[in-house]
Amino acid sequence: MTDTQSSRLAAETATGGSIVDVSFTVNGSATSVTVEARRTLSDVIREDCELTGTHLGCEHGVCGACTVLVDGQPSRSCLMLAAQAEGRDITTIEGLAGPDGELHPVQQAMMDAHGFQCAFCSPGFLMSTVALLDENPDPTSEEIREELSGNLCRCTGYQSIVDGVERAVKIMKGGSK
């Protein structure tokens, strides 16, 4: 535990709320944390696991920036207590690229399509897209828009994001970029 984490835990203990031990897997690594029960999964991912690629926008489930995969299913990490993640398998944006840093096809395609501007929303869009393509490798444009309707972007106007998903579909089917 780092000094920052120790002092945080000391402050949390002083609030009188429950302190819980939670074990789960993050991007393939077994992880155990001791945190106050009110801490959300998103806060624990960012502050205890030090994986700051998961972004927090609204913190009440509207914007989708904090979307991660929980047992392969897209989920809002801000609407889940870390305690509820006991025994679960979590995948964050940091878990998409290969061990040698090679980008996931969805990351590469989104970059190629200029699907980012400020990129605050991008981790959520990418995790939602990975979940969509995992289940439906060849979605229609309408299906892409419907699936991504739970993620907000204030920069791109969405067109380049949808283009990025369509490009990813082509790459993942083995076609040309």
Place this chain on the structure above:
Amino acid sequence: MKAPPFIYHRPETLDDALALLAEHGDEAKVLAGGQSLIPLMALRMGRPAHVVDLGAIDGLAEITEADGAVSLGPLVRHEQANRSDVIAQHAPLVAQTMPHVAHRAIRTQGTVLGSIAHGDPAAEMPAVVIATGATLTATSSSGERTIAAAEFFEGYLDTALRSDEILTDVTFPAWPSTAVSSVVEVARRHGDYALVGVVTTLDITDDIVTDAALAYFGAASTAIRVSAAEQSLIGSSPSREAFDAAATIVAAELAPPADIHGSTAYRKHLAGVLTTRGLTAAVDSIGVPA
């Protein structure tokens, strides 16, 4: 946007969960999928001293069918219901509703019974419950009782559930082979809470409407049926004229509360428009000319 501190309980049996509720009562909230409770706590609109998480209890995510009636346990997630063959076959209105409930990343965690117990007047499931006349089972450490749909929703985010009870079952009655239904809504963004929406069911035999339910969400302090409009449809053939007449009654009867997203007048107008749209969509599904 962080929840206030609370004592967290993660019981492994339903009996243990009920004992905790019996002990802590008004001070406790039940946590299932958390998609309503966690934001409420983050916004500090709710400050339970105790949170009883049902997540470690086995056997609460069952979907069963008996004589055509479909029952759901308290940990059935919306997405699980969305993909259930049993629901698709025996509770088509529930299946029709699921894609309207929030977004997939919320449906994967949020539970159907949690949405019902939360009783948000703008949510779809309470309207489905009152439209179908579903039966709700509330369990406490002193036993269980059944509550009729019409008795369940008492006010804004307020239900007949007592603080020591868990909503353990919802049972949708057998779906008549002659019934048709639709769910239509107007929302600012697909998957958001609707400004107004309506769950419509019609039972049609020999081109005559023999039963009707029009259950509105986002239109009052609870999900609400407009019986005068339903009665106006019964006994006649489904037609555009009959639907418009029902819509006029609805727009006159409902007085939806205003908020930043829409005035009362706009929502009344929407309720009328959606009445015709919902009835038309319901009969379109079987090709009855409207």
